[in-house]
Amino acid sequence: MTKTTSNRIDVVNDAPLLQVKDVVTSFDIKQKGSYFWQKPATLKAVNGVSFELFAGETLGVVGESGCGKSTLARTIIGLVTARSGSIKFNGEEMLGATKKQMRLKRKDIQMIFQDPLASLNPRMTVGDIIAEPLRTYYPKMPKSEVEQEVRAMMKKVGLLPNQVNRYPHEFSGGQCQRIGIARALILRPKLIICDEPVSALDVSIQAQVINLLQDVQKEMGLALIFIAHDLSVVKHISDRVLVMYLGNAVELGVDKAIYDNPTHPYTQALMSAVPIPDPQIERNKTIQLLEGDLPSPINPPSGCVFRTRCPIADDGCAQTKPVLEGTPDHQVACLKNKVTQLPGAVA
Numbered sequence: 351m352t353k354t355t356s357n358r359i360d361v362v363n364d365a366p367l368l369q370v371k372d373v374v375t376s377f378d379i380k381q382k383g384s385y386f387w388q389k390p391a392t393l394k395a396v397n398g399v400s401f402e403l404f405a406g407e408t409l410g411v412v413g414e415s416g417c418g419k420s421t422l423a424r425t426i427i428g429l430v431t432a433r434s435g436s437i438k439f440n441g442e443e444m445l446g447a448t449k450k451q452m453r454l455k456r457k458d459i460q461m462i463f464q465d466p467l468a469s470l471n472p473r474m475t476v477g478d479i480i481a482e483p484l485r486t487y488y489p490k491m492p493k494s495e496v497e498q499e500v501r502a503m504m505k506k507v508g509l510l511p512n513q514v515n516r517y518p519h520e521f522s523g524g525q526c527q528r529i530g531i532a533r534a535l536i537l538r539p540k541l542i543i544c545d546e547p548v549s550a551l552d553v554s555i556q557a558q559v560i561n562l563l564q565d566v567q568k569e570m571g572l573a574l575i576f577i578a579h580d581l582s583v584v585k586h587i588s589d590r591v592l593v594m595y596l597g598n599a600v601e602l603g604v605d606k607a608i609y610d611n612p613t614h615p616y617t618q619a620l621m622s623a624v625p626i627p628d629p630q631i632e633r634n635k636t637i638q639l640l641e642g643d644l645p646s647p648i649n650p651p652s653g654c655v656f657r658t659r660c661p662i663a664d665d666g667c668a669q670t671k672p673v674l675e676g677t678p679d680h681q682v683a684c685l686k687n688k689v690t691q692l693p694g695a696v697a
């Protein structure tokens with residue numbers, strides 16, 4: 351796979367399509383062994399995350415399991431409600447929007463899920479699955495037009511239009527993900543949130559699905575939020591990357607800054623595990639292993655949440671919580687390591 355150049359579309363005034371500011375999403379958790387009169391504990395799955403996304407741009411979101419990537423995605427699309435913060439889409443606030451307002455916005459924001467087969471209704475034909483959003487939002491659209499749209503979309507995503515009456519179980523994992531993509535695209539959204547869209551697929555199929563996403567992104571001017579464990583995949587597809595740890599954004603920057611100059615000790619550890627195509631460099635590199643377990647998000651460490659596993663933390667890191675700071679192209683939330691712009695590191 352070769353890296354494509356940025357798809358970002360410079361819109362009037364360069365206004366962001368999506369503005370996420372200080373978003374906190376928490377869950378009330380009844381702890382094991384607690385009495386019924388005891389208040390549930392609060393688990394902050396997303397703890398004050400902020401970023402902006404522009405039309406046509408791809409933001410990769412990385413971090414180990416349980417760091418809040420999916421909850422962030424589900425909060426943006428409105429499947430869970432944020433406790434506080436602001437999420438603006440096209441300049442309009444989505445938090446606190448009425449159901450009717452939210453329904454209209456949902457037309458422009460779609461989601462693709464990790465398990466392609468499980469995310470499709472097994473009792474519906476592929477044609478009905480892809481057509482469902484059209485029927486919901488345009489109930490008066492003539493049947494023949496719906497059929498035409500569905501067949502055209504199947505073709506666009508590499509499915510045979512004559513498979514329209516088949517059921518999801520008759521398709522491979524990669525084909526099921528194409529069905530999910532067709533369904534997400536049928537309303538011509540502006541943003542697609544892809545939550546680990548290729549993790550469940552064979553490596554050989556992953557590249558096909560990613561290339562398809564990139565092709566439709568270019569053609570339709572889509573913005574993508576791409577959540578993944580595989581940092582190589584994120585590098586290939588992203589214009590910018592957000593690194594999360596225990597519900598917090600610890601580093602945010604253009605892909606070159608994050609991959610060539612990882613600055614937060616957590617990002618450095620993640621990046622050290624990414625395979626390098628040159629066998630000699632790969633053989634000689636040191637993988638930074640993270641000591642200790644991920645702390646419980648119910649009882650996170652004071653100050654910097656990464657300090658309990660950080661090789662460079664000192665007493666000060668327990669006192670002050672770092673915030674993202676740096677340049678527009680590269681920001682880091684660390685009290686010890688600050689962004690240094692390497693000559694030529696950032697385009």
Ligand SMILES: Nc1ncnc2c1ncn2[C@@H]1O[C@H](COP(=O)(O)OP(=O)(O)OP(=O)(O)O)[C@@H](O)[C@H]1O
Pocket residue numbers: 377379393394395413414415416417418419420421422647
């Ligand atoms: N509905 C829920 N109720 C209670 N806790 C939840 C809920 N959803 C997520 N969590 C908790 O929130 C934290 C973040 O979970 P989330 O699924 O967002 O992380 P993730 O980074 O997407 O992980 P993964 O990569 O494994 O999907 C975890 O501690 C998880 O247990």
